[in-house]
Amino acid sequence: MANQLPLVLVTHTLPDGWLDSLHGRCRTIIGPKDATVLAPELKAHLSQADGLYTLLTIRVDEDILDKAPNLLVISNMAVGVDNIDLQACTRRGIPVGHTPGVLTEGTADLAMALLLAAARRLDEANHDARHGLWKTWSPTGWLGADLLGATLGIVGMGKIGTAVAERARGFGLRIVYNDSCPNQGAESRFGASCLSLEDLLIESDFVSLHVPLTGKTRGLIGEKALRLMKPNAILVNTSRGAVVNTADLLLALREGWIAAAALDVTDPEPLPPEHPLYKQPNCLITPHIGSATWNTRRRMAERACENLLAGLAEECLSFCANPEVYSRE
Numbered sequence: 001m002a003n004q005l006p007l008v009l010v011t012h013t014l015p016d017g018w019l020d021s022l023h024g025r026c027r028t029i030i031g032p033k034d035a036t037v038l039a040p041e042l043k044a045h046l047s048q049a050d051g052l053y054t055l056l057t058i059r060v061d062e063d064i065l066d067k068a069p070n071l072l073v074i075s076n077m078a079v080g081v082d083n084i085d086l087q088a089c090t091r092r093g094i095p096v097g098h099t100p101g102v103l104t105e106g107t108a109d110l111a112m113a114l115l116l117a118a119a120r121r122l123d124e125a126n127h128d129a130r131h132g133l134w135k136t137w138s139p140t141g142w143l144g145a146d147l148l149g150a151t152l153g154i155v156g157m158g159k160i161g162t163a164v165a166e167r168a169r170g171f172g173l174r175i176v177y178n179d180s181c182p183n184q185g186a187e188s189r190f191g192a193s194c195l196s197l198e199d200l201l202i203e204s205d206f207v208s209l210h211v212p213l214t215g216k217t218r219g220l221i222g223e224k225a226l227r228l229m230k231p232n233a234i235l236v237n238t239s240r241g242a243v244v245n246t247a248d249l250l251l252a253l254r255e256g257w258i259a260a261a262a263l264d265v266t267d268p269e270p271l272p273p274e275h276p277l278y279k280q281p282n283c284l285i286t287p288h289i290g291s292a293t294w295n296t297r298r299r300m301a302e303r304a305c306e307n308l309l310a311g312l313a314e315e316c317l318s319f320c321a322n323p324e325v326y327s328r329e
């Protein structure tokens with residue numbers, strides 16, 4: 001009986017309990033904890049797989065899809081799905097699940113933490129204190145930027161952008177935003193006006209990015225955008241690294257087109273240890289930890305299980321990244 005259950009490939013070993021809802025509902029083959037590509041032992045079973053449960057570090061492309069002709073569902077334990085060739089999945093009738101909603105607050109907390117840390121130069125101050133450079137209380141030591149009355153430009157006023165605006169209002173920031181569709185809620189709740197990207201970049205003291213990575217947003221913040229920003233401006237990125245052009249950002253930080261950047265995501269990822277961005281004292285880098293709280297990650301895992309089980313049962317996924325898959329003839 002048990003071998004009639006659908007077969008699911010889970011790309012990574014996850015903590016105990018996170019996949020509990022799969023027990024008795026499918027057979028699983030589970031990959032190693034820190035896999036960055038699909039493990040060979042999983043690859044070998046692609047041809048029999050009914051479901052794929054994956055993380056954002058695994059690229060799911062035509063090559064994998066070709067080898068897995070029976071897939072009923074792919075479930076990504078992430079809100080972003082730029083690691084998956086969505087169009088190829090849609091063409092093959094495979095729904096792709098993702099996990100919006102459950103990581104909104106955690107990611108917004110981190111964006112705010114990065115903004116504050118960059119504004120008050122916490123990384124440099126901490127480094128200097130630990131390395132004997134704290135000689136005295138200096139009136140001009142480690143001076144940073146005020147939040148009260150400054151302007152925060154939010155690029156992408158979706159769930160996470162809105163949660164950042166909510167937090168930022170508490171610090172007295174004025175909010176402006178850019179989005180392809182005006183967000184009336186944000187306008188009435190935060191008095192936020194919708195600006196063109198150019199105007200937002202020109203006006204903002206802080207710019208926080210909250211757009212998915214798509215063909216349109218790749219390289220959105222490159223030389224042209226960075227040169228529009230104020231010399232005192234701080235760029236915060238908790239979305240996807242490739243929304244920013246890394247080489248242009250490095251130049252902007254070196255040459256003072258902007259004051260600082262705080263990045264939770266980079267391009268490439270991980271950023272290699274010898275990368276020159278790490279040498280920039282005005283660049284704070286964290287290793288893609290926007291959703292890294294125990295509660296958030298567990299809820300992401302559970303939501304990904306729900307999507308997976310719905311797909312295996314050939315029901316519509318509650319959180320589907322390619323809903324057009326259901327309107328194919």
Ligand code: GLV
Nearest residue numbers: 077078079080291
């Ligand atoms: C994290 O980056 C996610 O997309 O969930």
